[in-house]
Amino acid sequence: MLLAFVVQYKDMLLNLRLTPNMLNFLMLGLAFILHGNFHQFLKALKISIGDVSGILIQFPLYFGIMGMMKDSGLAINIAEFFVSISSTETLPVFTFMSAGLLNIFVPSGGGQWAIQGSIIIESSSQLNVPLPKMIMAMAYGDQITNMLQPFWALPLLAITKLKAYQILPFTLWMFLIGDLIFIFGLVFIY
Numbered sequence: 001m002l003l004a005f006v007v008q009y010k011d012m013l014l015n016l017r018l019t020p021n022m023l024n025f026l027m028l029g030l031a032f033i034l035h036g037n038f039h040q041f042l043k044a045l046k047i048s049i050g051d052v053s054g055i056l057i058q059f060p061l062y063f064g065i066m067g068m069m070k071d072s073g074l075a076i077n078i079a080e081f082f083v084s085i086s087s088t089e090t091l092p093v094f095t096f097m098s099a100g101l102l103n104i105f106v107p108s109g110g111g112q113w114a115i116q117g118s119i120i121i122e123s124s125s126q127l128n129v130p131l132p133k134m135i136m137a138m139a140y141g142d143q144i145t146n147m148l149q150p151f152w153a154l155p156l157l158a159i160t161k162l163k164a165y166q167i168l169p170f171t172l173w174m175f176l177i178g179d180l181i182f183i184f185g186l187v188f189i190y
Contacts, residue, residue: 021063062107063108063111065106066115069106070115075116078101079095079102079119081098082095086127091129091134091137092133093187096138099116099139099140100141100145103141103143103145103146103149104145107149107151113138116138140185144175144182147175148171150164150168153171
């Protein structure tokens with residue numbers, strides 16, 4: 001892990017430039033090394049911060065996934081595919097769908113905007129779709145798939161001692177009903 005850190009950030013280390021990604025990687029790597037293995041690390045987290053340990057450890061992992069999706073071009077390819085098959089009328093609906101798909105891998109509205117925002121602005125301009133409508137289409141897609149991946153529910157699950165599988169049937173129904181409402185609104189109301 002330490003070798004991977006040095007190889008990845010050797011230029012930054014030599015120039016003494018620190019970035020949030022570099023610090024996250026360093027701290028997470030040191031935590032693994034100092035605890036001996038991943039299981040011991042999770043055990044120490046559980047002892048020290050209890051039921052919120054799952055939330056804490058997920059943030060660096062989600063940002064790592066976001067970085068891979070962005071740097072590999074996969075997120076841009078997904079968004080550009082939906083733009084390529086769109087017309088003025090369908091662009092908001094396809095933006096909604098692509099935002100929902102990306103949200104499964106990048107469950108952060110800000111992170112998702114960092115990946116998809118420039119494509120939304122450009123496609124909105126090219127197809128003459130109002131930018132506020134496109135931003136809302138992305139926001140709706142980002143929010144609706146939270147019903148499939150209830151990251152928002154982790155504190156609630158910890159407090160109520162429920163498991164995710166116990167609430168997923170309810171959130172799945174909200175996902176399906178919400179899809180219909182949002183798509184109807186994007187097509188007929190906005």
